[in-house]
Each structure stands twice: as structure tokens, then as C-alpha cells.
Amino acid sequence: MRSWLPSANAVGSDFPVQNLPYGVFSHGKDAPRCGVAIGDRVLDLAALEADGLLPSGDAPVFSAPELNPFMERGPKIWAAVRARLTDLLRESGDGAVRQKEGRYLHPLAAVTLYLPFRVSEYTDFYAGKQHAFNVGTMFRGPENALPPNWLHIPIGYNGRASSVVVSGTDFHRPKGQLKAPDAEMPEFGPSKRLDIELEIGAVVGTGSGFGKPVSVAEADEMIFGYVLLNDWSARDIQAWEYQPLGPFQGKAFCTTISPWVVTRAALEPFRTSTPEREKTLLPYLEEPGPMLYDIDLEVALTPAGSDSETVVSRTNYGTMYYSAAQQLAHHSSSGCPMRTGDLLGSGTISGATPDSYGSLLEMSWGGKTPIELPGGVTRSFLEDGDRVTLRGHAQGKGYRIGFGDCTGRVLPARD
Amino acid sequence: MRSWLPSANAVGSDFPVQNLPYGVFSHGKDAPRCGVAIGDRVLDLAALEADGLLPSGDAPVFSAPELNPFMERGPKIWAAVRARLTDLLRESGDGAVRQKEGRYLHPLAAVTLYLPFRVSEYTDFYAGKQHAFNVGTMFRGPENALPPNWLHIPIGYNGRASSVVVSGTDFHRPKGQLKAPDAEMPEFGPSKRLDIELEIGAVVGTGSGFGKPVSVAEADEMIFGYVLLNDWSARDIQAWEYQPLGPFQGKAFCTTISPWVVTRAALEPFRTSTPEREKTLLPYLEEPGPMLYDIDLEVALTPAGSDSETVVSRTNYGTMYYSAAQQLAHHSSSGCPMRTGDLLGSGTISGATPDSYGSLLEMSWGGKTPIELPGGVTRSFLEDGDRVTLRGHAQGKGYRIGFGDCTGRVLPARD
Numbered sequence: 155m156r157s158w159l160p161s162a163n164a165v166g167s168d169f170p171v172q173n174l175p176y177g178v179f180s181h182g183k184d185a186p187r188c189g190v191a192i193g194d195r196v197l198d199l200a201a202l203e204a205d206g207l208l209p210s211g212d213a214p215v216f217s218a219p220e221l222n223p224f225m226e227r228g229p230k231i232w233a234a235v236r237a238r239l240t241d242l243l244r245e246s247g248d249g250a251v252r253q254k255e256g257r258y259l260h261p262l263a264a265v266t267l268y269l270p271f272r273v274s275e276y277t278d279f280y281a282g283k284q285h286a287f288n289v290g291t292m293f294r295g296p297e298n299a300l301p302p303n304w305l306h307i308p309i310g311y312n313g314r315a316s317s318v319v320v321s322g323t324d325f326h327r328p329k330g331q332l333k334a335p336d337a338e339m340p341e342f343g344p345s346k347r348l349d350i351e352l353e354i355g356a357v358v359g360t361g362s363g364f365g366k367p368v369s370v371a372e373a374d375e376m377i378f379g380y381v382l383l384n385d386w387s388a389r390d391i392q393a394w395e396y397q398p399l400g401p402f403q404g405k406a407f408c409t410t411i412s413p414w415v416v417t418r419a420a421l422e423p424f425r426t427s428t429p430e431r432e433k434t435l436l437p438y439l440e441e442p443g444p445m446l447y448d449i450d451l452e453v454a455l456t457p458a459g460s461d462s463e464t465v466v467s468r469t470n471y472g473t474m475y476y477s478a479a480q481q482l483a484h485h486s487s488s489g490c491p492m493r494t495g496d497l498l499g500s501g502t503i504s505g506a507t508p509d510s511y512g513s514l515l516e517m518s519w520g521g522k523t524p525i526e527l528p529g530g531v532t533r534s535f536l537e538d539g540d541r542v543t544l545r546g547h548a549q550g551k552g553y554r555i556g557f558g559d560c561t562g563r564v565l566p567a568r569d
Numbered sequence: 570m571r572s573w574l575p576s577a578n579a580v581g582s583d584f585p586v587q588n589l590p591y592g593v594f595s596h597g598k599d600a601p602r603c604g605v606a607i608g609d610r611v612l613d614l615a616a617l618e619a620d621g622l623l624p625s626g627d628a629p630v631f632s633a634p635e636l637n638p639f640m641e642r643g644p645k646i647w648a649a650v651r652a653r654l655t656d657l658l659r660e661s662g663d664g665a666v667r668q669k670e671g672r673y674l675h676p677l678a679a680v681t682l683y684l685p686f687r688v689s690e691y692t693d694f695y696a697g698k699q700h701a702f703n704v705g706t707m708f709r710g711p712e713n714a715l716p717p718n719w720l721h722i723p724i725g726y727n728g729r730a731s732s733v734v735v736s737g738t739d740f741h742r743p744k745g746q747l748k749a750p751d752a753e754m755p756e757f758g759p760s761k762r763l764d765i766e767l768e769i770g771a772v773v774g775t776g777s778g779f780g781k782p783v784s785v786a787e788a789d790e791m792i793f794g795y796v797l798l799n800d801w802s803a804r805d806i807q808a809w810e811y812q813p814l815g816p817f818q819g820k821a822f823c824t825t826i827s828p829w830v831v832t833r834a835a836l837e838p839f840r841t842s843t844p845e846r847e848k849t850l851l852p853y854l855e856e857p858g859p860m861l862y863d864i865d866l867e868v869a870l871t872p873a874g875s876d877s878e879t880v881v882s883r884t885n886y887g888t889m890y891y892s893a894a895q896q897l898a899h900h901s902s903s904g905c906p907m908r909t910g911d912l913l914g915s916g917t918i919s920g921a922t923p924d925s926y927g928s929l930l931e932m933s934w935g936g937k938t939p940i941e942l943p944g945g946v947t948r949s950f951l952e953d954g955d956r957v958t959l960r961g962h963a964q965g966k967g968y969r970i971g972f973g974d975c976t977g978r979v980l981p982a983r984d
Contacts, residue, residue, distance in 0.1 A: 400815020
């Protein structure tokens with residue numbers, strides 16, 4: 155399938171007509187509203203809806219500065235809108251948008267992008283086995299690397315929704331309590347071990363009730379789509395604070411997501427199964443079918459003072475041990491209500507070799523083997539001025555389903 | 570100071586004119602709106618505001634079904650409204666309410682109470698030293714009871730805001746993964762070690778910015794008020810899941826708060842200092858003055874099949890090692906943005922002796938010494954049909970500042 159918009163058919167475009175990811179944008183002095191990325195443009199859904207061209211339900215949803223009202227409408231409306239948008243943007247489809255390009259389409263280069271949805275709550279999981287093994291090996295040795303519950307439970311912790319920002323938001327290096335292993339007292343100062351975590355975030359579209367667990371199949375239906383997610387982490391703050399109740403301020407200062415939510419529908423052709431189980435899962439976590447996705451991922455680092463980036467890692471989302479649907483089912487298993495706008499981070503996605511690891515902690519093995527960048531530059535952890543950009547796409551035949559850049563830059567700690 | 574409303578002056582009333590706690594109620598078929606408890610009545614703030622009798626700002630805030638819009642207005646408006654309400658309800662004050670009692674006052678017994686504010690995010694701390702020592706002793710022995718960071722950091726974890734409910738909401742016993750120490754595999758089933766946690770919750774009234782830590786003094790000013798909080802806990806789910814990332818489903822099924830938010834202003838006469846520091850705190854955590862409150866607390870248990878309750882614990886909030894202002898300052902220390910409606914649980918409040926412990930885990934010492942109730946009934950953990958009620962008040966001279974009941978009942982696990 156091709157679009158009548160040439161840029162949507164360009165080789166390597168993240169946003170062909172097969173994708174249609176949702177975001178929130180503004181153009182000029184207009185208020186932020188919902189849009190869809192297509193080629194090098196953004197389609198104004200609020201304008202289309204105002205003109206009666208979208209089957210989005212009784213009351214308008216796309217003039218909101220967040221996708222939440224649309225997501226609340228549920229899977230039938232999601233499917234109807236996607237079908238309609240496909241017809242408006244494909245070759246030989248409905249000509250309504252093509253005939254009024256100036257009203258409905260804006261250049262991506264000319265708009266401002268916002269957080270695509272209001273994050274209700276943010277949960278971060280730990281579902282990458284290689285990552286859990288690497289981190290466990292560094293802290294406890296290879297024999298005890300995986301916690302005893304890891305092969306039974308999709309381990310996760312509640313993160314801080316207020317710290318989730320859209321790609322392009324720079325942030326100050328966090329300060330916090332730091333304690334060297336041989337120091338008697340902690341000190342308060344800027345983190346010296348600032349890191350990234352390459353993740354995919356699942357966006358919950360429809361909720362579950364108080365005291366009403368959902369099955370893995372129901373959980374999959376509740377997921378509206380996926381984003382790239384960088385869970386910036388201060389390893390030294392985390393190391394001193396995390397016992398016994400888990401990560402807190404070491405993970406609370408910034409989490410960056412891509413501006414586009416790629417829908418579950420767009421990723422449907424790329425479903426893939428979780429790896430073979432090493433221990434039989436309890437029935438409530440069994441998957442009725444493939445629920446991971448074959449998404450190629452990369453991490454690019456632009457060191458301070460340089461204009462050129464280096465790809466320091468390449469891996470794939472399909473390596474995860476647990477799917478987002480399994481995580482969501484587990485999240486509801488106690489009766490915990492899940493809501494529209496909940497964001498579930500996959501956990502760091504690390505492949506088998508250092509050039510596929512999803513954090514600097516792993517790439518530099520706790521700082522012992524700094525990674526080498528062009529010009530003799532090395533990094534164990536991030537320095538002020540460094541920029542990190544995540545990218546990802548599912549590769550189809552002749553097209554790809556991309557997420558757009560998920561990028562952020564480290565500013566110096568505030569005085 | 571006395572009120573012209575006799576029930577507000579009754580001995581033992583939780584709601585004298587010195588208190589004026591805020592909540593959300595509905596009467597008959599009216600929509601939920603904000604109100605203030607006074608004696609055995611609730612004062613309709615939406616009606617007062619509609620009649621132009623409150624200095625609450627330019628746009629109405631009290632017709633909302635949540636206190637968040639009012640809290641966002643900040644401390645100056647809070648003070649102005651409190652002064653005005655005091656004048657309307659005290660003896661020899663403005664007679665506007667007294668002259669139209671039927672319009673402005675409803676019997677508390679005839680209204681429905683709701684969650685008083687929309688919980689933005691919920692964080693639970695661990696600031697009771699006796700509790701931390703008790704739990705640590707059970708798990709690691711008395712020599713290693715307190716984690717090494719405990720005297721330096723107000724330890725906390727992010728909880729699940731969607732599971733916070735108002736007093737009176739019953740809930741089903743949660744299911745989850747359980748693993749006996751000697752079992753090879755976990756099983757999935759109803760929790761067998763269902764517990765309570767007696768806490769005070771601090772309600773954040775005004776927020777802080779992205780990347781902008783606040784001082785302890787600023788944090789104190791941001792706190793709108795306090796509620797009673799029962800963080801129901803499934804100890805067996807928690808024990809198997811919590812390593813390495815902290816509590817998750819064992820704490821995600823229900824947290825109950827009192828329907829009334831007692832303001833910081835009402836508690837002002839009852840300020841008390843945290844205990845002497847055992848280790849010098851880092852400067853960012855130092856308190857400029859007393860920031861705890863002298864609040865007497867009790868836990869009452871009504872076992873299944875009985876109509877009579879037994880008070881099983883009495884303790885005081887003033888025993889905590891860290892204040893809510895210190896916790897809030899720490900919460901923002903990495904730059905984590907805090908928001909209107911954030912709820913910070915104090916951590917379990919346990920005194921020095923078993924009759925002052927704040928959880929059944931401690932009272933029954935992990936199930937080894939069940940507590941005894943009248944009629945030969947014993948409890949180590951909660952059984953289906955059990956009701957637990959928290960109560961609390963600050964005792965003034967001739968009046969008390971009470972919270973109202975914080976109660977909930979355990980229903981059997983769902984099939």
C-alpha cells in the first residue's frame with residue numbers, strides 16, 4: 155500500500171501509510187491538539203474531526219491536548235478511525251485530505267510536539283533477561299545473578315509519572331545522596347554515574363476495575379500502542395537508596411518518551427513470541443499467542459562538544475522474556491485498577507553482546523571498560539552536554555513502522 | 570472558641586470550629602461537591618461560593634468533585650477561606666450560614682462521602698523507626714534490623730494511586746503469587762497474611778517544578794493537610810515479589826484514607842519535633858522547626874461475625890523519625906516534580922510496645938503470638954469479614970481536632 159503523499163513512500167521513512175502513529179502537536183499560535191504523523195507531515199485530527207470526517211464518536215476527542223479521551227473510547231473506535239485515516243491517506247482513497255492539504259497537513263519540521271498523552275501512572279518493569287543477568291552478575295556474581303522470583307514474576311516497580319517528558323526535553327543532572335562503599339557517611343551532590351535505559355513503553359488505552367484482574371488476552375486488547383522510552387538513571391543514587399523498598403530518586407528525575415504512539419494495530423504484522431520458558435509459568439501469565447514485537451532498536455550517543463553521533467548499541471525488543479500484555483495482567487493480578495494513560499516500561503532491552511546492551515552500566519561493565527567513541531573520546535557514564543537518542547522500527551516489506559527519535563541532553567547540575 | 574452550632578461544641582466531637590476539615594460529599598441527587606465537616610453537619614462550600622460568600626478566587630473551585638482546584642490556589646487562598654469559614658461558624662460571627670441553615674448545612678448522617686481529592690501519585694514512606702526495627706528484626710535479626718541508609722534517608726517507594734479509596738470502601742482479599750520458603754515453585758491464590766498499616770497521609774497542595782528541588786521549609790508550606798491512611802498489605806505476596814525492586818502487588822489492591830483532610834492550619838497548635846537524630850542529617854533534610862504533630866491514633870478491629878470492636882493498638886504520630894516535610898523535600902531532591910494531589914504515606918506508626926504497634930505483622934510477631942480478642946477470638950492476620958477502623962485526633966484544651974473514621978472491611982477473594 156502506498157500513499158498519495160510522496161514523502162510517506164520514501165525509503166526509510168518512519169511514517170508510511172501503514173504506520174499512522176498518534177501524537178500531540180501545535181502549529182503557529184494554535185492550541186495543542188491531536189495529530190498523526192504521515193511522511194514529513196502531521197495530519198490535524200482536530201480539524202478533520204471538526205469537519206465531520208472522522209468516526210471518533212459522539213463528542214470531539216481530538217481537540218484535546220492529549221490522547222487520553224480518544225484512548226478511552228476503546229478498540230472499536232480505534233479501529234474505525236484507523237480504517238478511515240488509511241482511506242484518506244492511501245493512493246486512490248477518499249480525496250478529502252488531498253483536496254485541502256493546506257487545512258489538514260502541516261510540515262513536521264514546522265510544528266511543536268508535546269507529551270502525547272497524560273501519563274496516569276508509570277510502572278517500570280525488568281523483563282530483559284540479559285539485562286537482569288548482567289546487573290545481577292555485577293552486584294552478586296554470575297551464580298546468583300537472577301533473583302529467585304525472576305523466572306516466575308514479571309518484576310516491576312512503580313515509577314514517577316510526573317517525571318515523564320517528551321523527546322527533546324533537556325534535563326539537569328540530578329543531585330542526591332551518594333555513598334562510596336568505604337565512606338562512613340553519605341554526601342549530597344551531583345550524580346557521577348548517570349546512565350540511560352533503552353526501553354519500549356506500552357500505553358494502556360482502556361482500564362480495568364477495582365478488584366478486577368484481567369487475563370493476558372484481555373490485557374493485550376487494553377494496550378493502545380507503544381513508545382520508545384529512555385529511563386534515565388542515576389546509578390549511584392539508586393545504589394545507596396534502593397534497599398529495601400526499591401528505586402526512588404535515582405529514577406525520578408526524567409524519563410523520556412518518543413512523541414509518537416505507534417498503535418498495536420500498526421505493529422500487528424510484527425508479532426513474535428517470547429523465548430522458551432525456563433520455568434513453567436503460572437496459568438494467569440500464560441500467553442494465548444505471540445505478544446512481543448520484532449522491533450529493531452538502536453542507541454546513539456552525541457558526546458558534549460561534538461556534532462556527530464555514534465550508534466553505541468543495536469538490539470531488538472523481541473528478546474524480552476515477558477511481553478507487555480503479561481506485565482499488564484500481572485499488574486492487575488491483585489485487583490490493582492489499571493487506567494487509561496498508564497505507561498508500562500518494558501525494562502532495559504539488552505542483547506547477548508556488549509554492542510547490544512541497553513545501558514552504559516552494562517556497556518562499560520560498571521565503569522571498568524569505558525566505551526570508545528571517535529576522536530579518542532571515551533564514556534563510562536554520561537557527561538554534561540551529552541545527548542542520547544533512541545530509535546526503533548519494525549521492518550516490513552518495502553516499508554517500516556518507525557517511532558521517530560526519542561532524544562534528550564544532559565545539562566549541568568543546578569547550583 | 571465555640572460555634573453557634575451546638576453539636577460542634579459537644580465533648581469528643583471530631584469537628585469543632587477549630588478543625589474545619591475539607592471533604593467531598595453529595596446530598597440526595599445533587600452532584601458531588603466540596604464541603605467542610607462541622608459538628609454533626611457538612612457545610613456546602615459550593616453553595617456558599619455560588620452565593621458569593623467565600624474568598625476562593627476568580628473562578629469557582631468548590632463545585633468540583635475533588636479538592637484539587639482549591640488546593641492549587643495555594644496557601645493565601647487557603648488562609649482566607651479558613652478565616653471566612655471560622656467567622657461564619659463561630660459564636661457571634663457573621664450570621665449568613667446560621668440564617669440559611671437549610672441551604673448550607675446537611676446532616677453528616679444523610680450525605681455520601683467520596684475520595685476528597687484526586688490522588689495524582691501515591692508514595693509510601695517507612696519513617697517509623699520502631700516499625701522498621703521490628704520488621705528488620707523479624708527478617709534479619711536485631712543486629713541488622715535497620716537498613717544502613719535508614720538513619721540518613723527518608724526511605725520510600727512509589728505506590729499505586731489508582732488503588733486509593735475513601736473510608737467505607739470494602740475490598741476483596743487479593744490473590745497473588747505466594748511461595749512457601751520450602752516450596753520449589755510459587756502458587757497463585759488468595760493472600761493468607763493480609764495485614765493493615767496504620768499511617769498518616771500528607772496531601773500535597775501546591776506543586777514543584779521539573780528539576781527544581783524544594784527545601785524542607787518550602788515543602789512544609791506546600792502541604793495542604795493530612796488524612797488517616799490504612800495501607801492494607803498482603804505480606805506473603807510482598808515477601809516473594811519485593812526483591813530487588815520493592816513492594817508491588819502486595820500493596821496495590823487497596824489503600825484507604827479518611828474522608829476528611831485536616832488542614833495544616835488546624836494542626837498548627839499541635840506541632841512537635843522529630844526525635845533526636847542518631848546520625849547527623851545532610852543539610853537538605855534539616856528541619857527549621859517542629860514539623861511533626863502530636864496526634865493520638867488507634868486501631869480498632871471488629872472480627873467477622875461480631876458487632877463489637879476492640880481497640881488493638883494506641884500510638885502517636887509524634888513518634889516518627891522523619892516528618893512529611895522532610896519526606897517531601899527528599900522526594901523532590903533529584904528534581905522530581907511534585908504535584909497538587911500527591912499523597913505521601915508516613916510509613917507504619919508503631920510505638921515501643923506491642924499494644925502500640927501499627928500492623929498485625931508486628932502485633933502477632935509474624936504470626937507467632939496471635940492477638941487475643943473478646944470471646945476467645947484470636948488473630949494473626951485478617952480473616953474474611955473482618956473490619957478495621959483507624960481513628961485519630963489532636964487533643965486541644967476543651968476541643969479536639971479529629972479525622973473521622975478510616976474504615977474498611979475484607980470481603981472474600983473473588984473466584
